[in-house]
Amino acid sequence: MKHFPGLNWLRAAAVACVLAAPLAAWPASDSNTPQSYALQLPVQFNSGAPLQRLVLPAQVLVSLQTGGMSDLRIFNGQGQPLSMAMSDSASLRQTENQKIVVQSSPIIGTPDVKDLSASSLRIEDQQGKRVVQIDGGASGGAQSKTVLGALLDTRAITDAVVGMVLDVDLPDAQPITFTLQMSKDLKDWRPLAETVLYRAEATADHLGAGHIALQFAEMKDHYVRVTWTDSAGHTAPVLMRSATLTTARGVSNLPRVSAALARPVLINPYELRFSLPFATPVAALDIKPAGDNVLIPVRVLGRNDPGQPWAVLAASVIYHLQTAGKVQDSAAIELPPTAFRQIKIEADKKTPGFSALPAIALEFEPAQIVALVNGQPPFTLAAGLANAASPYLPMQSLMPGYQAAQENSLPLATIDSSPAAVQATASRDGMPTRTLILWGVLLVAALALGAMAWVLLKQNNKAAAEDQ
Incomplete structure (x- = not known):
């Protein structure tokens, strides 16, 4: 059999390219080694508590490369990973929610009222309907009065209120500012919240913060007053029917x-x-x-x-x-x-x-993990490794007889982190970069195999001619 020296390098190049294709997507790092991770931060555990919880800072969240936060580990001073479990979102945000619809009563007054926030109100029943009048306002006929706002009777709501949605009709193409205030006696008012809603046209839904987030407002024994103004500060032609309040009981106040x-x-x-x-x-x-x-x-x-x-x-x-x-x-x-x-x-x-x-x-959304502390310090939280397998155990494995949100009573460890700033990169249209690399490798391999076949055919033809 004849040996063709030109084939050796072509054969080697083709084999290398074919092998490189699957390796391009293969994880090359050991998830049980701290140095494999892009981020390492010191962790300070409390002494004497075997189970402790950690709330993940933004610097960790913007370093994770695998879904489900699987590329996160805590290592002790001997380089061993600690056993961990992750809190679910229900344990961190709320254990019981309720939505309550409160019908609104219109606040009636004359258009010349300059500052409704400084006015006292009185509630009247007119023809079986509850209306709210400005106390001490100028008297006049029905033609001289208009709707200046709405009043919500929230005195019977005992749980903390974490959100509110207003059921309103808006004028077209105008940003409308809604101001919410609270009072016990309809005289002294304090700010509650403010939002802006906008509707482009009659057939469109309104845009803006339709859900008004409230910081666990205590509305028991209070009224809520809602007023609305246009960009010039004048009362806008808005129709308000009701408000849907979201209450929460047993809520953890971990912020985003x-x-x-x-x-x-x-x-x-x-x-x-x-x-x-x-x-x-x-x-x-x-x-x-x-x-x-x-x-x-x-x-x-x-x-x-x-x-x-x-x-x-x-x-x-x-x-x-x-x-x-x-x-x-x-x-x-x-x-x-x-x-x-x-x-x-x-x-x-x-x-x-x-x-x-x-x-x-x-x-x-806030993220919290529970760790079983063992081994010697220093302890290191490591994050950021593509294709890492999930390290989390069920919470029942770390806390036998586990009850919902029970981990929130554990001691809170601290993570030495810095404020996070995400460096975004340009978003392009077309094919993903990894796909382009793989296609490039396969194309080079195909060219090398084609060249090898061409050289082999040429050498075979030459050998056949020499034998004749």
């Missing part, structure tokens, strides 16, 4: 975790894109537009790879307004609980769009 976003790409005044370098789901986007008196209806879209179509995640309105000397900013836009690596924000083209890059903060 926030991280600033740097380097989003403004494609044009109506399109902003960025890619996220982590796998943790984003619960909400807090977008603050640049400039004064800015209001922009937006859509938020997401996908995981450049080759996928964009999916609509949310529609809302972002704003930065100054009304009657007060600055009002839009609330964060809630997103579905699915992790998307690429985000696009589209501005309504009936507006000027973005004159400059807005300030964007990423909000995450």
Whole structure:
């Protein structure tokens, strides 16, 4: 058999390329080694407590590369991983929820009332309906009076209120500011919350913070007054029917975790894109537009790879307004609980769009783990490793006889972390980078095999000619 020296390097190149294709997606690091992780942070445990809980800071959440927070470990001083369990969302946020619909009563007064917040109210029954009059206001016929707001009787609500949704009809294409205040005696009022709602046209749903988040407001023995004004500070033509209150009992007050976003790409005044370098789901986007008196209806879209179509995640309105000397900013836009690596924000083209890059903060639901402390310090929390297997045990394994939210009574360990700033990268259309690399490797392998076949055929033809 003849030996063809030109084939050796072609054969070696083809074999190397074929072997490189599966290796490009193969995890190369050991998940049980702290040095394999992109982030390592010191952990300070309390002495004398075998079970302790840790609330994950933003710096950890924006470093995770695997779904389910699987690429997270705590190592002791001997490099051994600790046994861990993860709290579910119900244990961290609430154990019991209830929605209560409260019918509203109109507040009637003359249009010349300048400051309703300084007015006292009285409740009257007129023809079987409850109405609220401004106490001491100018008397006059029905033609001289109008609806200036609404009153909610929340005196019988005993649980803390964590949210409210207003059932209202809005005028078209006007941002309407809703102001909520509380009082026990209908005379002395204190601020409760404020939000802005906007509806583009009669057939559209309103945008903005339709759900008003409240910080565990105690409304027992109180009334709530709702007033509404347009951008000029005048009472707007709004019809309010009721409010749906969300109450919570046995609630943990762990707040959401926030991280600033740097380097989003403004494609044009109506399109902003960025890619996220982590796998943790984003619960909400807090977008603050640049400039004064800015209001922009937006859509938020997401996908995981450049080759996928964009999916609509949310529609809302972002704003930065100054009304009657007060600055009002839009609330964060809630997103579905699915992790998307690429985000696009589209501005309504009936507006000027973005004159400059807005300030964007990423909000995450709080995450808590429970660890069984053993071994010697120092203890290190490690995070950030693609394709890591889940390390978590069932909570019942660490806490026999476990009851819901029982881990919240454990001592809280501390993690030495820094404020998180996410460096976003540009989001492109087309094929994912990993797919391009794999296709490139396969193409090189195919070319090498073709060249090897061509050389072999040429050598065989030459040998046959020599034998004749």
